[in-house]
Structures are given as structure tokens and as C-alpha cells.
Amino acid sequence: MGRNFSFKGHTRRIARALVDTMMPRWPELEVDLTDRILDDVEGVVRGFPAAFQVGYVAGLWALEAASPLLGGGPQPFTRCDLETRERRLRALQDSKVPQLRQVLLLYGVFVTASAYAQPEVEAFLGVPRRAWRDARARFRERLVQMEASRPLRPATPEALGSHGVAPAATYLDEGTLAAEALRAMGE
Amino acid sequence: MREQVPRGIIQPHQTRGDVRETCDVVVMGSGAGGAAAAATLAEAGLDVLVLEEGAFHRTSEYGANATAMFSALMRDGGATATIGRAPVPYMEGRCVGGSTVINGGMCWRTPEDVLDHWAGAMGLPDLAPAALDPLFDEVEATINARYQDPGSEGGNNEVFRRGAEKLGWKYQRNKRNQIHCVGSNECVTGCPSGAKQSTVYSWLPRVFARGGRLMTHCKVTKVLVERGRAVGLAGTLDDPHRRRKFVVRAKAVVLAGGAVQTPLLMLRNKIAPKNEHVGRHFTIHPNIKVAALFEDRVESMRGVHQAYQCTEFKKRGILLAPGGIPLMFTAVAFSDFGRRLAERMRDYHHIATGGVLVDDFSSGRIMAPLGIPLVKYDVTDIDQEKFVEAAGLLATLYFAAGAKEVYLPFHGYPVLKSVDDVKKLHDHMPRVEDTEYFTAHLMGSCRMHGDPRQGVVGPDGQCWDLPGLYLADASVMPGTIGVNPQVTIMALARLIALRLADKLQRRAAA
Numbered sequence: 001m002g003r004n005f006s007f008k009g010h011t012r013r014i015a016r017a018l019v020d021t022m023m024p025r026w027p028e029l030e031v032d033l034t035d036r037i038l039d040d041v042e043g044v045v046r047g048f049p050a051a052f053q054v055g056y057v058a059g060l061w062a063l064e065a066a067s068p069l070l071g072g073g074p075q076p077f078t079r080c081d082l083e084t085r086e087r088r089l090r091a092l093q094d095s096k097v098p099q100l101r102q103v104l105l106l107y108g109v110f111v112t113a114s115a116y117a118q119p120e121v122e123a124f125l126g127v128p129r130r131a132w133r134d135a136r137a138r139f140r141e142r143l144v145q146m147e148a149s150r151p152l153r154p155a156t157p158e159a160l161g162s163h164g165v166a167p168a169a170t171y172l173d174e175g176t177l178a179a180e181a182l183r184a185m186g187e
Numbered sequence: 188m189r190e191q192v193p194r195g196i197i198q199p200h201q202t203r204g205d206v207r208e209t210c211d212v213v214v215m216g217s218g219a220g221g222a223a224a225a226a227t228l229a230e231a232g233l234d235v236l237v238l239e240e241g242a243f244h245r246t247s248e249y250g251a252n253a254t255a256m257f258s259a260l261m262r263d264g265g266a267t268a269t270i271g272r273a274p275v276p277y278m279e280g281r282c283v284g285g286s287t288v289i290n291g292g293m294c295w296r297t298p299e300d301v302l303d304h305w306a307g308a309m310g311l312p313d314l315a316p317a318a319l320d321p322l323f324d325e326v327e328a329t330i331n332a333r334y335q336d337p338g339s340e341g342g343n344n345e346v347f348r349r350g351a352e353k354l355g356w357k358y359q360r361n362k363r364n365q366i367h368c369v370g371s372n373e374c375v376t377g378c379p380s381g382a383k384q385s386t387v388y389s390w391l392p393r394v395f396a397r398g399g400r401l402m403t404h405c406k407v408t409k410v411l412v413e414r415g416r417a418v419g420l421a422g423t424l425d426d427p428h429r430r431r432k433f434v435v436r437a438k439a440v441v442l443a444g445g446a447v448q449t450p451l452l453m454l455r456n457k458i459a460p461k462n463e464h465v466g467r468h469f470t471i472h473p474n475i476k477v478a479a480l481f482e483d484r485v486e487s488m489r490g491v492h493q494a495y496q497c498t499e500f501k502k503r504g505i506l507l508a509p510g511g512i513p514l515m516f517t518a519v520a521f522s523d524f525g526r527r528l529a530e531r532m533r534d535y536h537h538i539a540t541g542g543v544l545v546d547d548f549s550s551g552r553i554m555a556p557l558g559i560p561l562v563k564y565d566v567t568d569i570d571q572e573k574f575v576e577a578a579g580l581l582a583t584l585y586f587a588a589g590a591k592e593v594y595l596p597f598h599g600y601p602v603l604k605s606v607d608d609v610k611k612l613h614d615h616m617p618r619v620e621d622t623e624y625f626t627a628h629l630m631g632s633c634r635m636h637g638d639p640r641q642g643v644v645g646p647d648g649q650c651w652d653l654p655g656l657y658l659a660d661a662s663v664m665p666g667t668i669g670v671n672p673q674v675t676i677m678a679l680a681r682l683i684a685l686r687l688a689d690k691l692q693r694r695a696a697a
């Protein structure tokens with residue numbers, strides 16, 4: 001526990017089974033991201049205070065041992081196939097007991113946040129977030145450079161860009177288009 | 188060129204062994220309140236030392252791996268929540284710059300009716316609008332509170348604006364603390380372009396320019412008290428190699444750890460044990476998120492997090508706003524998982540996200556039984572009615588903008604297909620327990636009050652029960668404000684610091 005926390009032994013198997021059930025899957029995307037997401041989740045839990053870490057692991061074991069009560073036979077969670085595991089988690093998700101739903105939500109947040117930030121998932125969904133971030137940072141660097149050569153900066157709350165630094169129509173274009181727009185303005 | 192670590196920042200590798208320091212004023216926390224107070228004090232010629240629990244990160248270190256950034260920038264990796272009828276997740280920045288590094292950058296002054304109430308009913312005439320206006324001016328100039336560059340708003344804001352216009356509802360452009368925000372929409376994990384003017388780029392450079400210092404990785408655990416007066420702070424220096432201690436003695440002590448950590452420290456140190464207001468009156472502006480599916484592409488990835496707010500229902504305590512969030516947070520917003528969520532996320536490009544923020548009548552409490560932090564907050568049924576009404580209003584706005592479907596964060600509630608479905612919302616009032624809330628605005632847990640029996644600090648920010656101890660963060664807010672709080676917090680912190688500087692200077696002259 002503490003800052004050396006890691007999922008060990010059977011706890012790791014339960015955590016892996018949970019990640020495997022909660023992560024997204026598309027028939028067209030073949031890459032297996034389970035271990036990468038598991039590592040991310042482990043990293044997040046490592047940042048928790050020790051008491052939370054204990055609670056998190058206890059929750060995993062409760063799922064392993066008590067989930068047969070949610071249907072699909074007597075096997076513990078890790079021994080079930082994907083369909084059964086998913087059915088059990090859906091039973092929790094639809095539970096009348098709000099606390100059970102809320103705990104499931106907490107476990108799901110880390111898996112979902114990690115999964116949808118994986119480059120392969122972003123690429124599959126057509127969201128080039130990393131490239132976008134980089135292009136935007138470069139674009140801003142050039143705006144700042146251009147502005148430095150201007151005699152006056154408009155006072156707050158005026159928008160800086162309203163003084164013709166970059167045209168509104170292409171402001172959110174990818175880096176290259178924005179750069180072209182800047183060139184067109186005679187930079 | 189690699190960004191330099193500002194001179195003035197002292198990291199663990201620059202010191203050896205246990206640290207002992209003296210200064211005029213020691214400040215705990217480098218977020219909205221702490222940094223504004225520290226800059227004001229340093230500019231008054233005082234020797235200021237800021238103690239910050241978190242690390243310093245350069246802009247280039249605000250990376251694309253969201254879960255890693257959560258761990259690096261937030262307390263407990265961002266996995267913090269209130270307890271009560273329904274948990275309300277919240278986040279606290281824990282890094283140089285505090286929550287201003289992870290916030291959305293919206294800048295609003297405290298509404299005048301709120302200030303009138305504080306000045307009148309709460310015995311705080313110095314907080315009257317006319318008195319605070321010059322401070323708001325200074326704060327806004329320092330943090331560059333500006334309108335967005337035209338064209339940087341993006342589709343998520345555009346559908347919101349379109350809906351508000353169609354309905355004739357009043358909406359306003361946001362000012363945000365930014366210089367050329369280029370709409371990368373990653374505010375919550377640290378602005379990767381350097382546009383957002385967190386305290387790292389606004390107040391803290393002013394501290395360093397006047398010789399002030401900031402020590403990172405210093406977790407304050409103890410307020411030093413001698414002869415009934417606060418005389419310093421002590422705690423642990425989180426050196427990756429070994430745990431070290433620090434002790435800083437000062438003429439005055441300022442706590443600015445935020446609305447959760449400041450009262451926690453006071454409770455753990457049994458400061459003002461008889462003052463029943465420590466940790467109470469805690470408000471959070473709870474909010475809920477709403478998503479809408481459009482025929483056309485929305486492209487939430489491109490554009491600023493929030494460019495407008497709809498203030499049409501402000502008098503009823505309801506604020507509607509777009510809230511652009513990156514892909515992973517949009518996925519989280521649906522509170523689903525696995526293959527079903529994966530299918531829905533195929534429509535990501537067509538999904539808009541927004542939220543409603545409600546002035547809360549309820550108030551919570553920060554507690555530390557056996558030193559363990561507990562943040563208790565219950566959404567009341569009255570607030571819940573407002574939430575349901577507000578969710579319906581935002582759904583109506585999205586339908587006016589052309590949405591095909593609207594998703595509400597009420598467990599088991601069907602997807603809305605038209606405005607007619609909105610009308611049915613009140614027939615099956617969703618319960619508090621079935622609602623997914625979120626908050627980013629933690630306030631008022633050590634409130635300022637003109638009457639020592641009614642608050643924790645007086646108009647000068649000094650604790651009624653412990654001379655020499657000043658509070659200058661969100662905890663001192665006298666009540667809920669109904670708008671994003673960073674400008675209010677900075678203005679209050681500056682006011683408190685100006686008074687303190689004046690007092691120390693007069694004392695020195697005498």
C-alpha cells in the first residue's frame with residue numbers, strides 16, 4: 001500500500017477481469033488494450049491515500065466473492081466469461097441500491113477515462129487529440145510572436161484576437177491551415 | 188526552448204536535511220487565494236515564503252495522458268467526493284498554482300446583490316460593490332480576464348449559442364483568464380499551450396519579482412502557536428528519497444489550502460476548538476451534465492471549454508452553460524461502460540455537452556474525526572427540484588438548437604427525443620440518490636463574518652480565535668455566489684493581504 005501500491009496476485013486477476021469487462025470494444029478494433037488500461041488504473045490507485053487503496057482492493061474482492069449473487073452461476077467473477085461478467089455488472093448498475101451503483105460508477109470512471117485516452121481508441125473514433133494539442137500549441141506560439149511586434153495590447157477584457165491577429169474563420173483549423181491563414185495576412 | 192523553472196521556486200533537491208526558515212509572512216498554498224495574497228504581500232516589501240504541497244510543472248509537462256495528469260496535478264488523483272445522499276465528486280488542484288492549473292478559466296465578478304448581502308446582513312461593509320470594484324479591476328488585469336479570440340469558440344459552444352438565440356434567452360460571453368486561448372479544450376489537465384493564465388503565469392511571477400520564494404513538496408501539518416498567537420507552520424517535505432521536516436517561523440501566517448484543506452488543518456490542529464463555524468457553511472454549487480446528439484457534427488474537441496453562459500434564469504438560481512470536454516470525459520459523462528458505451532461513443536463527433544449549475548441552499552461540513560478527512564454534503568429536495576427544472580431547460584435549449592436526443596444524468600431515465608419529453612420530467616421527479624452530480628466550486632467552510640459568534644475570520648481575514656492566523660482562500664467566502672469563484676477568491680485574498688501588509692508595516696514603523 002501507499003506509494004508503492006500495485007495489484008498483486010489474485011487481486012491483479014480480479015482488477016484485470018474488471019478492466020476487461022468495462023473497457024470499450026468494437027469488432028473493427030483488434031488491438032488489446034487491457035494491460036495498458038490496467039496499468040493506468042493501478043497508477044491512479046497508487047495516488048490514493050492508503051485507506052482508499054484498502055477500500056478499493058476490498059471492493060474488488062467483494063466483487064469476486066459476492067458477484068455470484070448477481071446471477072450467472074456460482075463461479076467467482078474472474079472465472080466467468082465476458083458475457084456473464086458484463087451481465088453481473090449490469091445487474092449492479094441497475095440495482096435499486098444507489099450506493100452499489102455509485103461504487104460501480106467509481107470503478108468504471110478510471111477504466112473509461114484511461115480507455116478513451118488511448119491513442120488507438122482516439123484514432124479509431126477519428127479524434128486526433130494528441131496531434132490537435134501539438135498543432136494548437138504551435139499555432140499559439142506564432143500568435144504570441146506576432147503580437148509581440150505590435151505596439152499595443154488591447155486592455156482587458158478586450159479579446160486579443162479581435163485586433164486582427166488571426167482570422168476568425170480559420171482560427172480553429174488544423175495547424176497547417178491556420179499557418180496559411182497567418183501567411184495570407186502577411187506575417 | 189525549454190521553459191525555465193522560475194527563480195524563486197525551491198524544489199527538494201535544492202535543500203538538504205530538515206529545513207528551518209524565517210520570514211515576514213508564510214503562506215500555505217499557491218492557488219487562487221495563496222498566490223494573490225503572496226504577491227500583494229511581497230509587493231508591499233515583505234519577505235514572503237509560500238509552502239506548496241504539490242510539485243511545479245512546466246507547460247510542456249502538461250501531457251496528453253489524462254490519468255497521469257490527474258495523479259500529477261490533483262489531490263488523490265482527482266478521486267475525491269463528498270459523502271451524503273449522493274456522492275458529489277470534486278477535484279482539488281495539488282500542484283504549484285493549485286486549482287487554477289486545472290480550472291476552466293471562467294472569470295466572473297461576485298454579483299452585486301451577493302455583495303450587498305455580505306456588506307449588510309453579514310456585517311462586512313468593506314465587501315460592498317463600490318469597495319471591491321477596484322480590486323476586481325486589478326485581479327482581472329493581472330490574470331488577463333478577456334473575451335475569447337473570435338473563432339476560438341468551436342462547435343460545442345456554437346450549438347449552445349444557437350439554442351439560446353432561438354429561444355430568445357439571455358446569454359453572455361465569458362471572460363476567461365487567457366492570452367490567445369486556441370481552443371485545445373484540455374483545460375482540466377493543464378493548458379498545453381500556455382494560454383491559460385493560472386497563478387503560475389499571473390500572480391506568482393509577481394511574488395518572485397519581489398524576492399518572494401515558494402517551496403514545493405511542503406505539506407503543512409502543523410500551525411505553530413506560542414502564547415496564544417500563530418507564529419509559523421511546520422510539516423513534512425516530500426523528498427522522493429527520504430521524508431524530511433520543515434519549520435517556518437513568521438510574523439504572520441496565511442492559510443490558503445482551499446475550502447477543504449484549510450478547515451481540515453484547523454480541525455486537526457484544534458485551532459479555535461470552540462468556534463462551531465470551522466468546517467461549516469460549506470457550499471459547492473453542485474452541477475449536473477447534459478449531453479445532446481445532433482445530426483450535424485459538433486466536434487467538441489475543437490474549441491474552448493466554455494465561451495458563454497445563459498443567465499436567463501439567474502434570478503431562480505440556475506445557470507446553464509456549454510461545457511466542452513475531451514473525448515475521455517465525454518465517455519465518462521454517460522456513466523456507462525463496456526460495449527454499450529462503445530456503441531454510443533461512435534457518435535462522439537455529433538455529441539454536445541453542457542451543464543447546469545445551481546445556487547445551493549444546502550450547506551455541508553468538513554470534518555476530521557480521528558484526523559480522517561470527511562466532506563459531508565447533502566443535496567436538498569428543494570435544490571433537486573431546481574436541478575430537474577434546469578436539466579429540462581438545457582434540454583429545451585438543445586432541442587431548439589436542433590438536437591435529436593438529449594441524455595440526462597438521472598439513473599434509469601429514458602433518453603429524451605423531443606421537447607414533449609421534457610414536459611414529462613416533473614411527472615417522475617428523479618431522486619437525489621438517482622442523480623449524478625459534480626462540482627468544481629468549493630466555498631465558505633471558514634466563513635468571514637462581521638460578528639465573531641457567526642464566523643471564523645473577521646473582515647481582515649484574521650481568525651477571531653487565534654491572532655496572527657489569517658485565511659485567504661475559498662474557505663473565507665461568506666456564502667455561495669452563483670458564479671465561478673476564482674475572481675472573488677483572488678479579490679478577497681488581495682483585500683486581506685493589503686490589510687495585513689499595512690498592519691505589519693505600521694508595527695515595524697512603531
Ligand SMILES: Cc1cc2nc3c(=O)[nH]c(=O)nc-3n(C[C@H](O)[C@H](O)[C@H](O)COP(=O)(O)OP(=O)(O)OC[C@H]3O[C@@H](n4cnc5c(N)ncnc54)[C@H](O)[C@@H]3O)c2cc1C
Binds near residue numbers: 406
Ligand atoms: C475542474 C475545475 C474547474 C474550475 N473552473 C473554474 C472556472 O472556470 N472559473 C472559476 O472561477 N473557478 C473555477 N474553478 C474553481 C477555482 O479554481 C477554485 O475555486 C480556486 O482555485 C480555489 O482557490 P483556493 O486558493 O481556495 O484553492 P486552490 O486554488 O485549490 O489552492 C490551494 C493550494 O493549497 C495547496 N495546499 C493544500 N493543503 C496544503 C497543505 N497542507 N500544505 C501545503 N499546501 C497545501 C494545494 O496543493 C493547492 O495548490 C474550478 C475548479 C476546478 C477543480
Ligand code: SF4
Binds near residue numbers: 371375490
Ligand atoms: S481551451 Fe485549450 S488553449 Fe484554451 S485555456 Fe483551455 S487548455 Fe488552454
